[in-house]
Amino acid sequence: SVSYDDEGPLDAPTILFIHGFPLNKSMWEHQVESLKESCRVIAYDIRGHGNSDASEENFSIDLFVNDLLHFMDALHITKPILCGLSMGGYIALNAAIKFPNHFAALVLSDTQCLADSSEAKRKRMNAIENIHEYGVEIYAEVSIKNLFSSESFTKNKKEILQVRDMIVGTAAQSLSYTLFALSERKGTCSKLQDIEVPVLIMVGKEDKITPPVAAQLMHEKIQGSLLKIIDHAGHLANLENPVEFNYQLKTFIQQLDD
Ligand code: MLT
Numbered sequence: 001s002v003s004y005d006d007e008g009p010l011d012a013p014t015i016l017f018i019h020g021f022p023l024n025k026s027m028w029e030h031q032v033e034s035l036k037e038s039c040r041v042i043a044y045d046i047r048g049h050g051n052s053d054a055s056e057e058n059f060s061i062d063l064f065v066n067d068l069l070h071f072m073d074a075l076h077i078t079k080p081i082l083c084g085l086s087m088g089g090y091i092a093l094n095a096a097i098k099f100p101n102h103f104a105a106l107v108l109s110d111t112q113c114l115a116d117s118s119e120a121k122r123k124r125m126n127a128i129e130n131i132h133e134y135g136v137e138i139y140a141e142v143s144i145k146n147l148f149s150s151e152s153f154t155k156n157k158k159e160i161l162q163v164r165d166m167i168v169g170t171a172a173q174s175l176s177y178t179l180f181a182l183s184e185r186k187g188t189c190s191k192l193q194d195i196e197v198p199v200l201i202m203v204g205k206e207d208k209i210t211p212p213v214a215a216q217l218m219h220e221k222i223q224g225s226l227l228k229i230i231d232h233a234g235h236l237a238n239l240e241n242p243v244e245f246n247y248q249l250k251t252f253i254q255q256l257d258d
Helices: 025-035 061-074 087-098 118-134 136-147 157-168 172-184 189-194 212-221 242-257
Strands: 004-007 014-018 040-044 081-085 105-109 199-204 226-230
Touching (some): 014 025, 014 087, 025 040, 025 242, 061 087, 087 105, 087 189, 118 136, 118 172, 136 157, 226 242
Parallel strands (some): 081 105, 105 199, 199 226
């Protein structure tokens, strides 16, 4: 079973949000509030995250894409705007490449088209071992250091606590399964030229995990895409600077209507 929020008018354009790792749908609360007057806004928990079931099978980005398509079928959602942050962006990119006619537009935030380097894979394997040995709380402390901009540690304390709760609320097995799925994911850079729908790319200026240079690479490969660098933000641009993020998102959606 999949846990989701579904707000706003049913006949308005639909925007579907996919969260990053290791978070859940509540990371989108500022966007849901800001968009629900003008859009049908749906945010769901990926398998094994938030309140969605995990199941015993191994995770993969392909599995998450299949889950997304089944979820859309179950809710009779056709041609949504798909907005994914980081892991959510990997899922959105793979879904849009595999099912090009299923989406009206893409918003790719703090994500990339590159696969993991061998160094990144090694770090993920270490993280899996550390979660097993020292538990989820320590993993949360270490992760938080990389997720936020330095400024957010003084200005966004509430958001940092929320993110910590999201991480420690995720089962150790789901964390490990997802880390493995992320390490195994294939790059999508060579397929980006096939994307024909409008694309907005956003990235926090201080993003250390998927930095602006990674966003720039996608921007160069996706014809007609827009790139917006979000000031005062690290990897979680939508949480760290929701005012700017929502402004860019709303402007993009309005232009789709014109
Ligand atoms: C995320 O925010 O989803 C993760 O940082 C993605 C990743 O580690 O590649």
